[in-house]
Amino acid sequence: MIELRTPAEASQLAPIRGVSAALAGQCNMSLDQIADLRLAVDEACSTLFRIAIQGSEIFCKYRLSSDAFNFSAGVATTRTEVDRPYERRFGWHVLRTLTDDLELHRHHGNGNGKSSTVTISFTIVAVS
Template structure:
Protein backbone atom coordinates (compact mmCIF):
# COMPACT_ATOMS: atom_id res chain seq x y z
CA UNK A 1 0.00 0.00 0.00
CA UNK A 2 2.39 2.75 1.14
CA UNK A 3 6.05 2.76 0.28
CA UNK A 4 7.57 4.95 2.97
CA UNK A 5 6.53 6.68 6.13
CA UNK A 6 8.90 8.80 8.17
CA UNK A 7 8.61 11.38 10.90
CA UNK A 8 11.04 14.27 10.93
CA UNK A 9 11.39 17.58 12.70
CA UNK A 10 12.97 20.52 10.94
CA UNK A 11 15.40 22.48 13.10
CA UNK A 12 13.69 25.82 12.32
CA UNK A 13 10.19 24.55 13.06
CA UNK A 14 9.02 22.92 16.27
CA UNK A 15 5.95 21.13 14.94
CA UNK A 16 6.52 17.52 13.81
CA UNK A 17 6.12 16.59 10.15
CA UNK A 18 4.96 13.21 8.91
CA UNK A 19 5.40 12.42 5.23
CA UNK A 20 3.36 9.70 3.59
CA UNK A 21 4.03 8.61 0.01
CA UNK A 22 1.67 6.31 -1.88
CA UNK A 23 1.04 5.44 -5.53
CA UNK A 24 -1.20 8.06 -7.15
CA UNK A 25 -4.15 5.72 -7.41
CA UNK A 26 -7.65 6.33 -6.02
CA UNK A 27 -7.50 3.02 -4.15
CA UNK A 28 -5.20 4.75 -1.62
CA UNK A 29 -7.62 7.57 -0.86
CA UNK A 30 -9.22 5.74 2.10
CA UNK A 31 -5.93 5.05 3.90
CA UNK A 32 -4.74 8.64 3.31
CA UNK A 33 -7.98 9.97 4.77
CA UNK A 34 -7.72 7.56 7.71
CA UNK A 35 -4.15 8.59 8.54
CA UNK A 36 -5.11 12.27 8.36
CA UNK A 37 -8.07 11.77 10.68
CA UNK A 38 -5.99 9.82 13.19
CA UNK A 39 -3.31 12.53 13.20
CA UNK A 40 -5.86 15.34 13.50
CA UNK A 41 -7.14 13.75 16.70
CA UNK A 42 -4.00 15.18 18.32
CA UNK A 43 -4.92 18.76 17.33
CA UNK A 44 -7.77 19.55 19.76
CA UNK A 45 -10.47 19.22 17.10
CA UNK A 46 -14.06 18.43 17.97
CA UNK A 47 -16.05 15.84 16.02
CA UNK A 48 -17.55 18.38 13.61
CA UNK A 49 -14.12 19.78 12.81
CA UNK A 50 -12.74 16.25 12.28
CA UNK A 51 -15.58 15.53 9.84
CA UNK A 52 -14.73 18.72 7.94
CA UNK A 53 -11.07 17.68 7.89
CA UNK A 54 -11.93 14.28 6.42
CA UNK A 55 -13.86 15.99 3.63
CA UNK A 56 -11.01 18.45 3.00
CA UNK A 57 -8.43 15.64 2.78
CA UNK A 58 -10.73 13.70 0.47
CA UNK A 59 -11.28 16.68 -1.85
CA UNK A 60 -7.59 17.66 -1.87
CA UNK A 61 -6.34 14.17 -2.66
CA UNK A 62 -9.13 13.44 -5.16
CA UNK A 63 -8.34 16.62 -7.07
CA UNK A 64 -4.66 15.73 -7.25
CA UNK A 65 -5.23 12.06 -8.10
CA UNK A 66 -7.36 13.06 -11.10
CA UNK A 67 -4.45 14.97 -12.66
CA UNK A 68 -1.50 12.80 -11.56
CA UNK A 69 0.66 11.12 -14.15
CA UNK A 70 0.22 7.33 -14.21
CA UNK A 71 2.89 5.47 -12.26
CA UNK A 72 3.74 8.42 -10.02
CA UNK A 73 3.18 9.00 -6.31
CA UNK A 74 1.12 11.34 -4.21
CA UNK A 75 3.18 12.79 -1.37
CA UNK A 76 1.31 14.04 1.70
CA UNK A 77 3.13 16.06 4.35
CA UNK A 78 1.26 16.48 7.61
CA UNK A 79 2.38 19.18 10.08
CA UNK A 80 0.76 18.97 13.51
CA UNK A 81 0.58 21.25 16.49
CA UNK A 82 -1.74 21.15 19.50
CA UNK A 83 -4.10 23.61 17.80
CA UNK A 84 -3.54 23.18 14.05
CA UNK A 85 -3.33 20.61 11.29
CA UNK A 86 -1.62 21.32 7.96
CA UNK A 87 -1.63 19.09 4.90
CA UNK A 88 0.48 19.71 1.82
CA UNK A 89 -0.24 17.11 -0.84
CA UNK A 90 1.67 16.98 -4.13
CA UNK A 91 1.69 15.06 -7.40
CA UNK A 92 3.49 15.20 -10.73
CA UNK A 93 1.11 16.09 -13.54
CA UNK A 94 1.36 16.76 -17.26
CA UNK A 95 1.56 20.54 -17.88
CA UNK A 96 -1.85 20.71 -19.58
CA UNK A 97 -3.52 19.13 -16.53
CA UNK A 98 -1.48 21.11 -14.02
CA UNK A 99 -2.51 24.40 -15.60
CA UNK A 100 -6.24 23.58 -15.47
CA UNK A 101 -8.16 26.18 -13.44
CA UNK A 102 -8.73 24.05 -10.33
CA UNK A 103 -9.59 27.24 -8.44
CA UNK A 104 -12.77 27.66 -10.52
CA UNK A 105 -14.19 24.23 -9.78
CA UNK A 106 -16.82 23.38 -7.17
CA UNK A 107 -14.37 21.25 -5.17
CA UNK A 108 -12.11 24.27 -4.64
CA UNK A 109 -15.04 26.25 -3.23
CA UNK A 110 -15.77 23.35 -0.88
CA UNK A 111 -12.14 23.39 0.27
CA UNK A 112 -12.25 27.15 0.84
CA UNK A 113 -15.32 26.69 3.02
CA UNK A 114 -13.90 23.80 5.07
CA UNK A 115 -10.37 25.10 5.67
CA UNK A 116 -8.86 28.13 7.38
CA UNK A 117 -5.96 28.58 4.95
CA UNK A 118 -5.74 27.19 1.42
CA UNK A 119 -3.25 27.47 -1.44
CA UNK A 120 -2.25 25.78 -4.66
CA UNK A 121 1.22 25.97 -6.17
CA UNK A 122 2.57 24.81 -9.49
CA UNK A 123 6.25 24.46 -10.31
CA UNK A 124 8.80 22.51 -12.29
CA UNK A 125 8.45 18.77 -11.90
CA UNK A 126 11.10 16.07 -11.66
CA UNK A 127 11.72 15.66 -15.36
CA UNK A 128 10.58 17.01 -18.70
CA UNK A 129 6.87 17.34 -19.36
CA UNK A 130 6.09 17.21 -15.64
CA UNK A 131 4.70 19.89 -13.40
CA UNK A 132 4.62 19.58 -9.62
CA UNK A 133 1.20 20.54 -8.25
CA UNK A 134 0.74 21.05 -4.51
CA UNK A 135 -2.46 21.81 -2.64
CA UNK A 136 -1.93 22.83 0.97
CA UNK A 137 -4.42 23.70 3.67
CA UNK A 138 -4.46 24.45 7.37
CA UNK A 139 -7.28 23.85 9.82
CA UNK A 140 -7.25 25.15 13.36
CA UNK A 141 -8.68 23.35 16.36
CA UNK A 142 -9.22 24.03 20.04
CA UNK A 143 -9.09 27.67 21.08
CA UNK A 144 -7.53 28.72 17.76
CA UNK A 145 -10.83 28.34 15.85
Protein backbone atom coordinates in the same frame (compact mmCIF):
# COMPACT_ATOMS: atom_id res chain seq x y z
CA MET B 1 6.57 16.77 10.14
CA ILE B 2 5.16 13.44 9.03
CA GLU B 3 5.25 12.36 5.39
CA LEU B 4 3.21 9.64 3.72
CA ARG B 5 3.83 8.40 0.16
CA THR B 6 1.54 6.03 -1.70
CA PRO B 7 0.68 5.27 -5.30
CA ALA B 8 -1.44 8.08 -6.76
CA GLU B 9 -4.51 5.87 -7.12
CA ALA B 10 -8.06 6.27 -5.88
CA SER B 11 -7.72 3.00 -3.92
CA GLN B 12 -5.33 4.85 -1.57
CA LEU B 13 -7.85 7.50 -0.59
CA ALA B 14 -9.27 5.60 2.40
CA PRO B 15 -5.85 4.97 4.01
CA ILE B 16 -4.81 8.61 3.48
CA ARG B 17 -8.09 9.82 4.98
CA GLY B 18 -7.69 7.42 7.92
CA VAL B 19 -4.14 8.56 8.70
CA SER B 20 -5.25 12.18 8.44
CA ALA B 21 -8.17 11.69 10.84
CA ALA B 22 -6.00 9.79 13.33
CA LEU B 23 -3.40 12.56 13.31
CA ALA B 24 -6.09 15.24 13.68
CA GLY B 25 -6.93 13.77 17.07
CA GLN B 26 -3.63 15.19 18.32
CA CYS B 27 -4.65 18.75 17.43
CA ASN B 28 -7.57 19.27 19.84
CA MET B 29 -10.02 19.26 16.93
CA SER B 30 -13.74 18.77 17.46
CA LEU B 31 -15.54 15.83 15.87
CA ASP B 32 -17.10 18.24 13.37
CA GLN B 33 -13.67 19.58 12.43
CA ILE B 34 -12.33 16.05 11.94
CA ALA B 35 -15.30 15.32 9.66
CA ASP B 36 -14.53 18.50 7.69
CA LEU B 37 -10.87 17.47 7.55
CA ARG B 38 -11.80 14.07 6.07
CA LEU B 39 -13.86 15.82 3.37
CA ALA B 40 -11.06 18.28 2.62
CA VAL B 41 -8.49 15.47 2.31
CA ASP B 42 -10.92 13.60 0.02
CA GLU B 43 -11.36 16.61 -2.25
CA ALA B 44 -7.67 17.54 -2.39
CA CYS B 45 -6.44 14.00 -3.03
CA SER B 46 -9.20 13.15 -5.52
CA THR B 47 -8.27 16.22 -7.52
CA LEU B 48 -4.61 15.27 -7.48
CA PHE B 49 -5.31 11.64 -8.43
CA ARG B 50 -7.14 12.84 -11.57
CA ILE B 51 -4.12 14.81 -12.82
CA ALA B 52 -1.30 12.52 -11.64
CA ILE B 53 0.97 10.77 -14.08
CA GLN B 54 -0.09 7.13 -14.27
CA GLY B 55 2.08 4.97 -12.01
CA SER B 56 3.38 7.92 -9.97
CA GLU B 57 3.11 8.62 -6.23
CA ILE B 58 1.22 11.12 -4.16
CA PHE B 59 3.05 12.62 -1.20
CA CYS B 60 1.16 13.88 1.83
CA LYS B 61 2.85 16.00 4.47
CA TYR B 62 1.42 16.70 7.90
CA ARG B 63 2.49 19.38 10.36
CA LEU B 64 0.68 19.19 13.67
CA SER B 65 0.39 21.47 16.65
CA SER B 66 -2.05 21.59 19.54
CA ASP B 67 -4.12 24.21 17.73
CA ALA B 68 -3.67 23.57 13.99
CA PHE B 69 -3.53 20.81 11.41
CA ASN B 70 -1.48 21.55 8.27
CA PHE B 71 -1.85 19.23 5.29
CA SER B 72 -0.06 19.30 1.97
CA ALA B 73 -0.37 16.81 -0.89
CA GLY B 74 1.25 16.79 -4.30
CA VAL B 75 1.69 14.76 -7.46
CA ALA B 76 3.74 14.89 -10.64
CA THR B 77 1.64 15.83 -13.66
CA THR B 78 1.99 16.68 -17.31
CA ARG B 79 -1.38 18.47 -17.39
CA THR B 80 -1.29 22.23 -17.83
CA GLU B 81 -4.87 23.29 -17.10
CA VAL B 82 -4.46 23.03 -13.33
CA ASP B 83 -3.11 26.53 -12.69
CA ARG B 84 -5.58 29.29 -11.84
CA PRO B 85 -8.71 27.95 -13.59
CA TYR B 86 -8.96 25.23 -10.93
CA GLU B 87 -9.65 27.88 -8.33
CA ARG B 88 -12.95 28.65 -10.08
CA ARG B 89 -14.19 25.06 -9.87
CA PHE B 90 -16.76 23.78 -7.37
CA GLY B 91 -14.24 21.50 -5.62
CA TRP B 92 -12.05 24.48 -4.81
CA HIS B 93 -15.02 26.28 -3.23
CA VAL B 94 -15.69 23.18 -1.12
CA LEU B 95 -12.06 23.18 0.05
CA ARG B 96 -12.19 26.91 0.78
CA THR B 97 -15.30 26.39 2.92
CA LEU B 98 -13.82 23.48 4.89
CA THR B 99 -10.39 24.99 5.60
CA ASP B 100 -8.92 28.10 7.21
CA ASP B 101 -6.08 28.58 4.72
CA LEU B 102 -5.84 27.05 1.24
CA GLU B 103 -3.21 27.23 -1.50
CA LEU B 104 -2.50 25.68 -4.87
CA HIS B 105 1.10 25.59 -6.10
CA ARG B 106 2.55 24.44 -9.38
CA HIS B 107 6.28 23.77 -9.43
CA HIS B 108 7.31 23.77 -13.07
CA GLY B 109 9.85 21.28 -14.25
CA ASN B 110 10.82 18.15 -12.39
CA GLY B 111 14.19 17.96 -14.07
CA ASN B 112 12.89 15.91 -16.97
CA GLY B 113 11.45 18.80 -18.99
CA LYS B 114 8.08 17.07 -19.28
CA SER B 115 6.35 17.20 -15.93
CA SER B 116 5.73 19.49 -13.00
CA THR B 117 4.45 19.05 -9.44
CA VAL B 118 1.07 20.34 -8.31
CA THR B 119 0.54 20.73 -4.57
CA ILE B 120 -2.61 21.55 -2.62
CA SER B 121 -2.02 22.75 0.95
CA PHE B 122 -4.46 23.70 3.66
CA THR B 123 -4.70 24.45 7.37
CA ILE B 124 -7.53 23.82 9.78
CA VAL B 125 -7.30 25.68 13.08
CA ALA B 126 -8.65 23.76 16.08
CA VAL B 127 -11.55 25.34 17.90
CA SER B 128 -11.19 24.98 21.66
